[in-house]
Amino acid sequence: MASKLPGAIFRRRAHPGFEIRDRAALGHRAIPVLPLGVLVFVLGLSAMGWNTVYIALCAEAGPVDRAATVVGLGTTVTFTGMVTVTPVFGLIADRSGGFVLSWIFLAALTLVGVLISLGVNDRASRGPRGGNPTPATAAD
DSSP: OGGGSOTHHHHOOSSHHHHHHHHHHTTOSSSOHHHHHHHHHHHHHHHHHHHHHHHHHHHHHSOGGGHHHHHHHHHHHHHHHHHHHHHHHHHHHHHHTSSHHHHHHHHHHHHHHHHHHHTOOOHHHHOGGGSOOOOOOTTO
16 A cells, blocks of 8 residues: 555654554554544543533523523534634634634633633522522431
């Protein structure tokens, strides 16, 4: 397979990690496939896990009879942000000539999200159905 590829691919290396990536992509055994597959599988599971927790939080944050509306609104805002912020990240990186300002922008958005989440009232602190919290017992 290597004889069919142009020699320019193997001549110049921009970064030491590039060699590992391009050799793996070309079918070489530089990276064992099974451990890499397991790693990618575990990362995929953990990357998708936030969605379930987020939907559960949305459903519990609002009134019981409006859970679907709260989940729908929360999901709409979240996924709209994911679609719109990605090009903005790239635009900032292109205009600034690097990724530093893009990461600062994302850090600022994260800080805004943390500040907003501090204002979320947990249903457990309000008690069942928004009433008074149940008093703590000795067993708690």
